[in-house]
Amino acid sequence: MTENRERWGPERRASAYAELEHPSDLFLEIHGRDPQELLENALFAFYDEVSEMDGFEPRRELTLEAGGAQLDDALRALLSEALFYFDTEGFVAVGGTVTLDGPDVLKAATSAAAPWRATARLRGDNADRERHTLLHEVKAVTYHRLAVSRVEDGWTATVLLDL
């Protein structure tokens, strides 16, 4: 498998996610053609909401690992990992790929009995407030209206970031 070196940019926004109305927090609806792309777009959405990604260069790599009994749990766990490294190291990704471990990804996504793991290999940099613009301080990735479902043209998820 060849590694995807695509750099994330604003042009990805329209196909990756939309911000839904919420009185105080960031409520996101994420899309993907398959579960891997769904998680990749969830990470893109997170970094797009917390930073101006344009100003970052892919200077370092970071691997995030997360798991869950269902795809929604794993998505939340993966974003929580991203939040932890953003909060403690200022890491912002500008590209990367997600792989899912499991014998049958599609079954695992809908079966409560099939725990699985996601690995995100990310490229980006640590924020320097002199050079980079940060937008939102996220307190947590919540369970509120957390959901993943299969739709006609792929997969969709909703997740709320508490600000």
Next chain:
Amino acid sequence: METQGLHRTGPYTWEVPATGGMLVPGRIYADATLVEALGRDGGLSQVTNVAHLPGILCCSLAMPDIHFGYGFPIGGVTAFDAEEGVVSPGGVGYDINCGVRLVATDLELADIRDKVKPLVDQLFRDVPSGVGSSGAIDKLSRSETKKLLVDGAGWAVKQGYGSRADLEHTEDGGALPGADPDRVSERAYARGQDQVGTLGSGNHFLELQVVEEVFDREAAAAFGLHEGQITLMIHCGSRGFGYQVCEDYLGTMAEASRRYGIDLPDRQLVCAPVTSDEGRSYLAAMACAANYAWANRQMIMHLAEKALLHALRIAPKDLGLRLVYDVAHNIAKLETHDVDGRPVKACVHRKGATRAFGPGRAEVPADYREIGQPVLIPGDMGTASFVCKGSAEALAQTFGSTCHGAGRVLSRSAALKRARGRSIAEELAQQGIVVRSQGQKTLGEEMPEAYKDVERVVGVMDGAGISPKVVRLRPLGVVKG
């Protein structure tokens, strides 16, 4: 009068009758205008959900600034019997001990009228703010951090940030008892290690104000406030440390809720008996986060004092900085309250709600005890903030609690849409308010229109006799994160 299934029970009170699995009714403080907005964001259904939880006393309470929160509504007050009830991280919120500190000075408006911009610029330079703000002090060792988590604002005073007198005017003396640093995860230590003395982002702020109007001269005098006086208000909390404590214990409580067979109408209400290992552990970790927040506000006050002294080139005695009071508005505490004529030990959850203890309570500082505690209610950055006072009525009706602010009325995205093509900073400047912000989006998201009318919110609790108004503070200069 009835609206949205609410029965009006008084000029400022509405009741949701206990139905289905509700163990107690809901009671909402609002006027006819504020009550109309209640059902729109789901906050009202959260009031009824909370009423299902075991050991809840009296009623599920909502203040007039109620809006939708994580499980429990923001602007909610819930008291559980300390022996038979539960404690829930969702009833406190992610930003544990987010709170407000009001600092008085000996300066008058005439002293700084032409210096507001340089003062705000200096505060903006000297108090770290914005997303990921850090580095107010050198990184603390683990053993020093543990001391901070136990001693709270007292730790900061020992390091030279302020004086012992400040602790007298801080809720709980600036340190909640029972803090156990061993109940805190490595991740919480990591998220909090470099953030003490920083403002953060979002709705947190540092504000230079003038006392614009005095409503209660006796109370104002007791609090050391008079018309035309310059004050400083600090609004922030426990930063990444507190967020992570909440996150960690939501997981713990999810398992505990199953183990103890607690029937939850919403899984975000996860909780455990107050007396259980999980309940005690959460309270011990939450106390650490609360103490972190008090140390944080104590240090910010000190940094702000240095900034003002530098910008004005005056001596500390001429600035006359002194702490009026510091209140928590996201916290759970064990308190004794009269319930049906008998004293009951309760675990009172205030989430977006301020303690408002009236005269005579031992928890109120000695020099305020005849008046009642100061209650600090920040508004939006273009309108006003209020100092109110606690009351016997609050102790009788709301477990000694009141509102905490204006409460959002517009989503962040809706606020940004309204701000498009406008300069919020320029609009505020035309009102005589200087504003500085690290975040590009922050000013749009936090624009005055995004919030309820704070005058109306405070007016409800004043009218209900819960927290009578003492003074109104008008913003002169604002530092936003």
